[in-house]
Every structure is written in C-alpha cells, then in structure tokens.
Amino acid sequence: MAVVEREKLLEVKNLKKYFPAGKKGVLKAVDDVSFDIYKGETLGLVGESGCGKSTTGRTIIRLYDATEGEVLYEGDDVHDKKSRSELKKFNRKMQMIFQDPYASLNPRMTVKDIIAEGIDIHGLAKTKKDRENRVYELLETVGLNKEHANRYPHEFSGGQRQRIGIARALAVDPDFIIADEPISALDVSIQAQVVNLMMELQKERGLTYLFIAHDLSMVKHISDRVGVMYLGNIVELTTSDELYEEPLHPYTQALLSAIPVPDPELERSRERIILEGDVPSPINPPSGCRFRTRCPHAMDVCAAVKPKWQEAREGHWVACHLYDEEAVKQQN
Amino acid sequence: MEKLLELDNIHVSFQTYGGEVKAVRGVSFTLDKGESLAIVGESGSGKSVTSKSIMRLLPNKIGSIKQGSIKFQGKDLAKASERDMEKIRGAEISMIFQDPMTSLNPTMTIGKQIMEGLRKHQNMSKSEAKERAVNLLKLVGIPNPELRVDEYPHQFSGGMRQRVVIAIALSCNPKVLIADEPTTALDVTIQAQILDLMRDLQDKTGTAIILITHDLGVVANLAQRVAVMYGGMIVETGTVDEIFYKPKHPYTWGLLASMPKLNAESKELLAIPGTPPDLMNPPKGCPFAARCPYAMEVCLENMPEATDVSSSHKAACWLLDERAPKVEPPEEALVGGAR
Numbered sequence: 001m002a003v004v005e006r007e008k009l010l011e012v013k014n015l016k017k018y019f020p021a022g023k024k025g026v027l028k029a030v031d032d033v034s035f036d037i038y039k040g041e042t043l044g045l046v047g048e049s050g051c052g053k054s055t056t057g058r059t060i061i062r063l064y065d066a067t068e069g070e071v072l073y074e075g076d077d078v079h080d081k082k083s084r085s086e087l088k089k090f091n092r093k094m095q096m097i098f099q100d101p102y103a104s105l106n107p108r109m110t111v112k113d114i115i116a117e118g119i120d121i122h123g124l125a126k127t128k129k130d131r132e133n134r135v136y137e138l139l140e141t142v143g144l145n146k147e148h149a150n151r152y153p154h155e156f157s158g159g160q161r162q163r164i165g166i167a168r169a170l171a172v173d174p175d176f177i178i179a180d181e182p183i184s185a186l187d188v189s190i191q192a193q194v195v196n197l198m199m200e201l202q203k204e205r206g207l208t209y210l211f212i213a214h215d216l217s218m219v220k221h222i223s224d225r226v227g228v229m230y231l232g233n234i235v236e237l238t239t240s241d242e243l244y245e246e247p248l249h250p251y252t253q254a255l256l257s258a259i260p261v262p263d264p265e266l267e268r269s270r271e272r273i274i275l276e277g278d279v280p281s282p283i284n285p286p287s288g289c290r291f292r293t294r295c296p297h298a299m300d301v302c303a304a305v306k307p308k309w310q311e312a313r314e315g316h317w318v319a320c321h322l323y324d325e326e327a328v329k330q331q332n
Numbered sequence: 333m334e335k336l337l338e339l340d341n342i343h344v345s346f347q348t349y350g351g352e353v354k355a356v357r358g359v360s361f362t363l364d365k366g367e368s369l370a371i372v373g374e375s376g377s378g379k380s381v382t383s384k385s386i387m388r389l390l391p392n393k394i395g396s397i398k399q400g401s402i403k404f405q406g407k408d409l410a411k412a413s414e415r416d417m418e419k420i421r422g423a424e425i426s427m428i429f430q431d432p433m434t435s436l437n438p439t440m441t442i443g444k445q446i447m448e449g450l451r452k453h454q455n456m457s458k459s460e461a462k463e464r465a466v467n468l469l470k471l472v473g474i475p476n477p478e479l480r481v482d483e484y485p486h487q488f489s490g491g492m493r494q495r496v497v498i499a500i501a502l503s504c505n506p507k508v509l510i511a512d513e514p515t516t517a518l519d520v521t522i523q524a525q526i527l528d529l530m531r532d533l534q535d536k537t538g539t540a541i542i543l544i545t546h547d548l549g550v551v552a553n554l555a556q557r558v559a560v561m562y563g564g565m566i567v568e569t570g571t572v573d574e575i576f577y578k579p580k581h582p583y584t585w586g587l588l589a590s591m592p593k594l595n596a597e598s599k600e601l602l603a604i605p606g607t608p609p610d611l612m613n614p615p616k617g618c619p620f621a622a623r624c625p626y627a628m629e630v631c632l633e634n635m636p637e638a639t640d641v642s643s644s645h646k647a648a649c650w651l652l653d654e655r656a657p658k659v660e661p662p663e664e665a666l667v668g669g670a671r
Contacts, residue, residue, distance in 0.1 A: 048519035157607050187374040188546060192590035192603035199600070214519065221592035221601065244594055258524035260549030262591055263667045264572045267552045274528055275521045278489045 009176060009208050010037040010060070015069035017052075017059045025283045029055040031232035032069070034309070037176075042202065042209040044223030044240065046216055046255075050279060051229040053212045054099075057178045060210070061094050062087075073176070092122055095169035099181035101161035105153040111164055112149040115139070118172040138167040143197060159190035166197065170205075178210045183218060195222055216259055220244055228252045231290040232282055234309075238316035248318045251291045289321065301327050335403075336540055337363040337386070337508055342400035342410070344378070344385050347393075353611050355381045357564040358400070363508065368534065368541040370555035370572075372548065372587070376608050378564040379544045383510045385410075386542075387427055388417050404508075423453040426501040430513035432493035436485040442469070442496050443481035449503045468499040471536075473529060491522035498529065505537065512544045527553050548591060552576060557644070560584050563609045563619025566638075570645035576667045580647040582659075583620045589664035602664040618650065626651060626659050 012035050021027040030052040037043045045053045058064050060071050062078055071078040078090065095118075098104035105114055115135050116125070125131035136146040142163040153161055162182060169177055179198070183191040199222060201207060213219050219226055220240045227237040228251065236249040247253045254273040261267060275294045280286055286293050292302040301321050312323045321327040344356035356378040363369050371379045384390050385397050388409060402409040404425070409417070426449075429435040437445060446465040450456045456464065462481065469477035472495040485493055494514065501509055511530070515523040531554060534541060543554055551558055552572065559569040560583065568581040579585055589602035606623040609615050615622065621631035631650050639652040651659050 048521065159607065188548075189374060189586055189590045189604035190607070192601035193605070195592075196601055196603050216520070217592045217594050220594060254521060256594075258520045259594065260523075260527065260547070260553040261594065262548035262552050262576065262588065264552040264576050267549075272524060272528070274524050278491055278522070279519075 006038040006041075008036045009039045009074065010210075011070075011072040012036070012056075012060065013070040013072065015056065015059060015071060016067045017055050017064055018067045021283050027283050028232050028285065029282060030059060031285075033229075033232075033234050034069075035227055035234060035237060037208060037210060040202075040206055040208055041224040042211055042222055044219035044226040045210065045212045045229060046214060046219050046226060047229035048214060048255075048279060050231075050282065052232040052282075053214075053229050054180050056229070057096070057180050057210060057212050061096055061178055063096075088122065092118075092172045093174055094176045094178070095172065095174040097162075097165050097169050097177060097179040097182045100185050101158050101165055102153075102185070104165055105161055107153050110150050110152060111135075111139075111156075114153070114164060115149075115168050115171050118168065122172055124172065134171070138171055141170065141201070142167045143193075157190075158186050159193060162186060162194050163197065166194075166201070170201070174207070176208045176210070178212070180212045181214070182211075184213060184215060191218065198222065216255065228255065231279060231285055233290060233319065234317075235291065235320065236316075236318045238313075238318075242316055246316075248312055248316065248323060249291075249320050250295050250297050250322070254296075289319075297322060299327075301330055335362050336365045336405065338401075338403040339382075339386070340401045340403070342382065342385060342402065343398040344381050344390065344395065345398050346391075346395045348612075351612050354614055355395075355564055355611055356385070357611075357614065359561075359564075359566055360400075361559055361566065361569065363540050363542060365507070366534075366538045366540055367557065368543060368555050369557045369559065370543040370545060370551040371559050371561055372545060372551055373561035374546060374608060376611070377561040378611075379561050380512055382561070383427070383512055383542060383544050386508075386510065387421060387425060388412070388414075389427075419453070422449045422501075422506070423504045424506055425508040425510065426504070426506040428494075428497050428501050428509065428511040428514045431517050432490055432497050433517070435497055436493060438485050441482050441484055442488070446481075446496070446500050446503055449500065453504045464503070465499075468503055469496070471502075471533070472496070472499045473525075474499075491518055491525060494518060494522075494526055495529065498526075498533070502533065502537065502539070506539060508542065509539045510542045510544070513546070514543070515550060516545070516547070523550075530554060548576075548587065560587070563614060564611055565619060565648065567620065567649070568647040569638075570641070570647075574642065574645040578641075578645070579661060579665065580641055580645070580652060581620075581649045582624045582626050582651070582661075584647075585661045585665040586623075588667060589662055593667075602662055618648070628656070 015030055015033045017030040019027040019029055047053045059066050066079045112135050115138055116131055119125050119134055125134055135149055139146055139148055144163055183194050211222055223240045226240045226243050227234045230251050236252045247256055254275045257273045277294055280293055288304055289302040289307050292298040307319045307321045309319045312318045340360050342356055342359045346353045346355055359382050373379045386402055397410045443465045447461040450461040450464055466477045466481050474480055474495055515526050555572050558572055558575040559566045562583050568584050586604040604623050609619050617633050618631045618636055621627045636648045636650045638646045638648045640646055650656055
C-alpha cells in the first residue's frame, strides 16, 4: 500500500495529556505521541486498558485539553484558543462514536431528538419537515427505519443503539470520525454487522476513521494502518498487514501471540509468548523504555535511554532499542 | 467414560412484569470426569442461566427450574434441598465469575476469603487453612504469597484478582469447575496468562471444567467438547474439532463467519442479520429460523430434533433431514484445516 503522496487530514505532534493524581502525583496517560492520519484511511489504535488509547482519541477531539503538543486538523491547531463560532465550525468536521451504547444515549430523549441535536445546533435544517426528513434518511442509512424515530433508547438492543450513535455522528456530515471501542460491548454476530456498516459508510462518504479498540483481529480487519500503544506511548505503527505479518516491537509480538485463534489445531501447536506480570502504573512508569519490565529482550540500555521513534523499514515505525544499531553496538 | 454431571431436558423460566421469560428451553448435556466442555452463545442465549441452575444460584423469587433433572454423582440437584446444596457449592462444584472486580469481598483479606471454604467444608483449623491458602496462592502464580495472603482485593490488579478467584474455586478440590466468562474482563496478555494457568491446573488436579464464553478463540484454546446455545437451546454439540472443522448448524456457521481472522485477507465479514429471538414469546419452530439464510417453511413451524452426525456430534437443524436440500457452509465459516 502506498503511504506516500497522500494528503494528511490530521497531524498529532508530541501530544501529551497528564492528569493530576493525588497530592503531588501526575498520571501521564498520553506521553509524547505523534502520528498522522491520511484522508480516507482508517487508522487503528490498539493497546490494553490504561495504555492511553481512549485518552488520545478524546484529546484529539478536544474533550480533554492537551497538556502539551499539537493536533493539526488540515493544518489548523485544534487546541489553539478558539472562539465559540470557530469551535462550532470545527465540531462539524470531527465526530465521535462511543463505546457503551447504553450510556451514550440520553434515555429521556427520543431517537429523533438525539440524532437531530447536531442538526439543531448547527442550524442545518430550515423547517421541521426538513429536520424530520434528515433524521429518517439517517436512520435508513444505518439500517434502521423511520418508525424508530419516535422511540426511546431503552426500546433498542445494543447493536441498534450503536447504529443510532453512528447516525448521530453522521448527522452533521463530518469528514473524520473517532470510534472509541464502538463494538466491544456487542455480541460477535452483531459486531460484524456494525463493522460492515462502518466500512460501507466509509466507502460511500469518503470518511476517515480513527478506530480505537483492544480487539486486534477486528482492528486488523477494518484498519489500513495500526498503531500499538503501551503505557502512554506508541511503540509501533505500520500498515495492518505488515504489523500482523512482521511485528517488530516485542510488545506487539507478545500481544499478537496472546490472542486465542478460533482454530483448535493451531491453538494446540502454537508457541505463545506469555508476558510476565502486569502493566506498571502510569503514575510512576519505568525509566527508559516503558515496556522493559516485561520485555523478554530487555538490555541495560533499555533502562537508561528512552528508545527513539524511528522508521525501521519504509512506512514501519517502531520505538525499540533492538532496531537501533547504535544502541545494540553499545550493548555489545 | 464416567458421567459426572448429566443435565436432562432442563427448562428455566423467569417471572417478570411483562410475563414469563423462558430463558432455557430443554437443555441436555453430560460432562465426563476431567473433561472440559465449553458452552458458547451470545448474550441472552441461556448459557449463564444454565450454569447458574446447576449451582442453584437462580434468583429465588423470580427464577425457577420448571422441568428436568440435573444428576450429579447420582443425585438430582434440581430437587436438592438448600442444605444439601450448601454442602455441594464450593466443595464439589465451584464457580469462577466473570468480573474479578466485583466477585471478591472488598472488606476481607484475600487469605480469609480463601480460608472460608476450607474451614466450612474441610473442618480445617485456622492455621491449617492459612497454610493451604498460601499454597493455593503459590499454585495460581501469585508472587510472595506469604505476604499477599494478608492483603485486600484492592491491592491486587485485575489479572491477580482473577487468580485469587481461581484459588478460592479450587480450594476444596472440586470435581466440577464452572467458569463463567473467566477472561472476558481481562486484557489479552493477561487472558493468555489465565488460560495457561487454567489448562495447567486442569492437568494437575483433574477437575472437569464447564467454560462459558462467547469467544471462539478461548474455546479453541481450552475446550475438548463444545455446546453451541441459541435462544435457550443447544443447537449443536460435538468435539472441538467437529464444531470448528465440520460445523453443521447454520448458526455455528454464522458465528465462525462473523469473526475476523488474523491470517486471512480482509474482506467483508459475513454478519448474521437481525437480532436474537424474544424469549418472552419464543418462536414455535427453530429459534434461529428468523435469521437463517437457509430457513424453510418447516423451520418456522416445527422445532428440529437433535440429529446424530457422528457418535459425539449432534445438531438440531432441519437441513440434516434426508428430505432437505443439500447445503454447504459458506466459505467464510471454514477454519484452518477445513479451508
């Protein structure tokens, strides 16, 4: 897949998001993360709970204010101080789909009002009739029908609610959608329905997605490129095929080998890399490379120096001393 | 082989304001000594309710076993008294729950919670029980067990807590261990640790495991036999190889096809259209008929009988009737060796 010569939609540069923790503590949820998202692609972001993938998504859309760093949307910094009207204009371009379809819809609003909220705020419908028609159209787009418009969220199943969430995001005709674990609360057969819908919409409308999830097989399926996060850092980023065929970072390797595959014979014969222990606390992360405490290949240099974010192969970025010739030489 | 547990035609219903929900409708299966059986299905398929009825943990006032028997070592648990059940729970049959964050008591030390069962069922003295608790923690791979035995649940991470829950479940050497989504709340790397531990412990202790899950990867990893549930019924059962490589029921095909495969080219997933049936008014015929691409008229009217495919493999589907048209599973449902 040609990564070059494509238009950047979003540039994340040295993004940091710290939360206060206790009296003096600082929780570094996202610590110096940089990546680009190209127009029309799906970038997957994977990692275990607490790795900062959701915080990254939420900081990009400015649900959180960044501690440091920039998020450039078509060259325009999202976190720059902006007036209300400027923000409003920006909000139309970027939308979000949330994880829990039970908690992200207001139970006291009808589906019609939920979906039309964005339409109202941005004044996209001139008459009541127009507003209604837009909602009906959106419901049909996501595979529901217009009879559903006057019902309340509790009358729907999880998969249907997630469709409503998608319709709400689409209501303002955005270019870029951040989907934060959109399918992890759903059953397997329903997950496939929602993923197929998202891919269809992308084709039809030329949407760009940031797809955040912990389910690597689903992320591989939907994404063009995938970034792997660990404890607030991105440790590896490349095309999804390359990541699954030739993972470079020891954490990615372990993560891939940990997924149980629905194939009994393969499961019996497979050698697993089983990581020892748990993810350390982000309040007091290890020095140098943050993965070194669980890494089977850790060297002395890993504790001393933070690994550089470098392009090990074309389009394949990794932060690991194993791929840094100087560091390996020093070690020997 | 010796039948340890035998469920015969179990029906479980719940009384709600809206009416009676028939959550489990005629489930039968057997469990041999030392084997691991996985029950797979989506939420609402009745898999957890089935396991809870074995333990008789259904909510007292609203849920009840309407019909059928649960034979455990010759005794019918469906009719056993609460007193008898207390002797069986935790001692003979024990359970691991899904969420390690809520299944431990936050006000008691880990050691006390492990010792509880030992003191009750095995009449151990306090010091004996504590020694055993330390050994159990060591067995499930908790570092510094002598120190950690006196700590509280909040001092443990999610994966460590699930290890503690497993230690409690295994404390009295049960014959059957029911694991209800034991790794669903955990991260993949921690899940791999726990699955590894469970397989290892089964080798060591010879406990039979009933694994309840929706994750076919976990099933392939741990189970020897599989029962697929849908709409309160078992629609297909067989050895793990039969279910994955020679599935016969269209719902099993749908489950296998809707999972993305890491090693395959990415194309559109074969989703199962629609949603599971409403068990308040369960369909007259096959529960899957409304979503089944191969449904015939007979499917809507009559429930298919379980048909033997091999001595260990059964499926309840009209397609297996000799009068039915021959249908091949979709390509997307083929796994590994069958591909």
